Amino acid sequence: MVETGTTIQTDKPDGLPLQRRIWAIVSVGFALCMSVLDVNIINIALPTLSQEFGTSPSATTWILNGYQLAIVISLLSFASLGEIVGYRKVFLSGIGLFCITSLICALSDSFWTLTIARVFQGFSASAITSVNTAQLRYIYPKRLIARGMGINAMIVAVSAAAGPSIASGILSVASWHWLFAINVPLGIIALVLGYKYLPRREERTKRKFDTISAIANALTFGLLIYTLDGFAHQEEMDLLAIQLIVLVIVGTYYVRRQLRQETPLLPLDLLRIPIFRLSILTSICSFIAQMLAMVSLPFFLQNTLGHSEVMTGLLMTPWALATLVAAPLAGYLVDRIHPGVLGSIGMVLLSTGLFLLSRLTPDSSEIDIIFRLILCGAGFGLFQTPNNSTIISSAPTQRSGGASGMLGMARLLGQTAGTTLVALLFSLIAPAQSTTLV
Known part of the structure; x- marks a missing residue:
């Protein structure tokens, strides 16, 4: 081990041996799948939870919002902590806390117990997602890092898109408690494998x-x-104005403080790299586009076409399945096709699929919907893999935590902005029109 400047370097081999690498990937995959899936797996059960706990629909959404907000506010902090104490420690701690909080969620008998548990579950998910990509540099040999990014992108994309499908499947045979209980055995497997096989x-x-x-x-x-959520739900303008003023003051102080840091929490040093900055912006845009479709399409399927919750989940599944095929394929192709070209092809396919979704009518058949979602999912997978690979590879090795944190933050900001835009559009467009808007 050699110490140079502010960086502690270790004489590490080029990735893990094959057998150990496989089990390390399984651990990362299980943990990442749980943390991303739980962002929106609870959506379909919100009406049921509102009735069971006797809470208003707006209050019940905090079961979802509390989880996502906890991730957003802590992700960069955990990424920075990973660079200091080690990615492995942060990752395994996140898995352990995720198991505990998932069990508390499953056993909750009140709204506040469930909501508070979800907030802490969000912090544990933040610890997992903040450093998972940084670990890939130590799990995979350099020549295979793009394939590792492909697998990671596939897990994130499929988990984000498959939430409604998996939730509908669980709710068709069990109560909402099992949406959380299922995490416990999966988390224990990820924790045991991670402790044994992740690089030290x-x-x-x-x-x-x-x-x-x-x-x-x-x-x-x-x-x-x-504040974005307040605009979407048309809260009092006086309150929103106060929030904006406080946001500007705190945000200005935060950015100015980061500009004085050699290795800032908000990786402004990495954003000075043109290709890193461009890749982060396009990543945010891709997740905004994904959530615009994922949040608005169920309204069209249920309110306009009259499908059930379970059928809606099944019809949404082709997006996830197409991504499941396209993301690892992109990881294989990225060594043969320039990442910019491959990512552009994926973005064109995604944009075409989204445009075709906007042309759906009340007379559209299931085949029409499935074809469009396959196109979206394939394009999304082909774009995410080369783009994520570019983000991580363009950052210095000792700043892998910051790059990984920004990658996760791009996804969260995109998903949040997309969800907020849907709410804003629905509040501005007449109900009769909003049910046909995708």
Whole structure:
């Protein structure tokens, strides 16, 4: 082990041996799938939870919002912590807490118990997603890192898209409690495999954790998400104006503090790299587009076409299945086709599929819907793999945590913005028109 400047370097081999690598990938895959899936797996059960706990629909959404908000405000902090104490420690701690909070969620008998447990579940999911991509540099040999990105992108994309399908399947045979209970055995498997097989040798930075920046980060992104949600739900303008003023003050202080840091919590140093900055922006746009479809399409399928919740989940499945095929295929092709070209092809397919979805009518058949979703899913998978690979590979090795955190933040900001845009559009467009808008 060699210490140079502020970085502690380890004499690590080029990736893990094949057998150990496979089990490490399984651990990362299980943990990542759970953390991403639980962002929106609860959507379909929200009406049931509202009736069971006697809460209003708007209050019940905090079971979902609390989870996502916890991830947003803490993701960059956990990524920074991973660079200091090690990605493995942060990752395994996140899995352990996720198992505990999932069990509490499954056993909850009140709205507040479930909501608070979901917030802490969100923090544990943040620890998992903040460093999972950074670990790939130590799991895979350099020549196979793109394929590893493909597998990772596939897991994230499929998990994000398959939430309604998996939820409808579970709810068709069991109560909502099993939406959380299913995480416990999967989490234990991921924890045991991760403890045994994840790489222990990592390149770390020798610096102290910036607590003040972590607090400013949480306030900035928390206020940003809460204010966007307030605009979407047409809250009082006086309250929104106060939130905006506080956001500008705190956000300005946060950014100025980061500009003075050598390795900032908000990786402004990485955003100065043109290809990194461009890839992050396109990643945000892709997830905005995905959530616009994922959130609005169920309204069309149920309110206009009259499908049940279970049927809606099944009709949404082709997107996830197409991504399941396209993402690892892109990981194989990225060594043969320039990432920019491959990603552009994926984005064209995604844009074409979304445009065709917007042309659906009340007379559209199931085949019409499935074909469009396959096109979207294939394009989404072909884009995510080369784009994610570019984000991670363009950052210095010792800043892998910051790059991984920004990759996760791009996904979360895109998903949140997409969901908010749907709510805003539905509030502005007449109900008769909004049910046909996708």
